[in-house]
Amino acid sequence: MLPATWLPDLTTAPLAYSGLQLDLLFYLLSTLKEGPASRPVELWLGGFSAAAGKKHNYSYVAAAAAALVAQPLTIRGKQEQYRPLRLFDRVRSVPGQGLLQIKLARAGLPYLLELRDLIPATSLRAFLQLSSKHAKRIYALCCRYKAKGRTPTFTVADFKQMLGLVDEQGHEKQQGFTSLRKHVLEAAVQQINATTDLRIACQLEKHGRAVFYLAFTVKCQALPVLLPAAGLDAEPATG
Template sequence: MQLDLLFYLLSTLEEGATTRPVELWLGSFSAAAGKKHNYNYVTAAATALVAQPLTIRGKQEQYRPLRLFDRVRSVPGQGLLQIKLARTGIPYLLELRDVIPAASLRALLQLSSKHTKRIYALCCRYKAKGRTPTFTMPDFKQILGLLDEQGHEKQRGFTSFRKHVLEAAIEQINATTDLRIDCHLEKHGRAVFYLAFTVKSQALPVLPPAAGADAQLLS
């Protein structure tokens, strides 16, 4: 839900939003995602981003915390959230907005898992170059949130990771978005240790109309 909120806000973000709250209307958010959202659940997800910063990779290839939201004001009778962006997170959000094309928003929101969304966003960043950097498997799993704070894997076994994360993401991204990607794996000894994606543009597939696009859940 937090990833969906982030990607949706990116599509509506304007330069002036850096000084005034961003308005998120539940009906528009649900229509873009192609599914109905519960207002209380969306509010809780947005509020959590105030207290819990995201972990991102900085320019020096080090991971650091980044807070995106300063505060969230709920207007439940109207299905509205007013979100004040954190000053330190605004440059990062504007950079992401320029990387991910707005025309791909609905396809991105409808990707089924958070891992697929993150792989898509990563590949969008390197679309112009045609290839992502080569990552070690631990670094890539850190990007996907598959390692805990102690570095322990949340999903054990490379076969499961390849089938349920990599192959599932590649299949859905290629079928529903403006990108066509492929994964290249390299071994270090007997184990797969390095990973990179090739990235090509393709015509955005025509998706069926979202069911219940006009519906809003106000409670």
């Protein structure tokens, strides 16, 4: 296994995961134990719903998990070379029991183990109750750097790619910085500060007249009391 300091940071890897897929990923990580990747990880719908404080529809969860298998990440290795990385090999559904058996990819296991302790169990429910997938990504990033009090500085272009706001053809989902600031940055900061154990702020830096760089300051705060959400999910969470 590679030393953790050699591993690319999965919190900054370009991800096109939905909010539900991010919830699945971090919930799975909270149950992940040291050991070989040959044994499937079991995800029980009841436990996942209890952790999220709301009921989840099994068919949506199973479909979101299956889609993870078909979505390899692109990670940066040594010498700035990019390569695909698979985190999951296959998913087996056992609907009568509300169970998913998820086979982890051997190559992805060290990266998952390195990411596992990023969000402590006491903060997992707060993460799961964030309604925006962008807020989930930013929260995970800020968790990694909370000891330093500040995330690295990103160019706006790199940040958009990290959050999956630019597709493979280079088309942007958030046109213009004003839209990014209102619908992604300000919305995420508000959710994270109101729901989680972190209090963050976004710092912007201009290059000429345009905002070119951004970073987040990070402080710890008392975890708010979270009330369970009632009802059955009609569809996976989106941004």
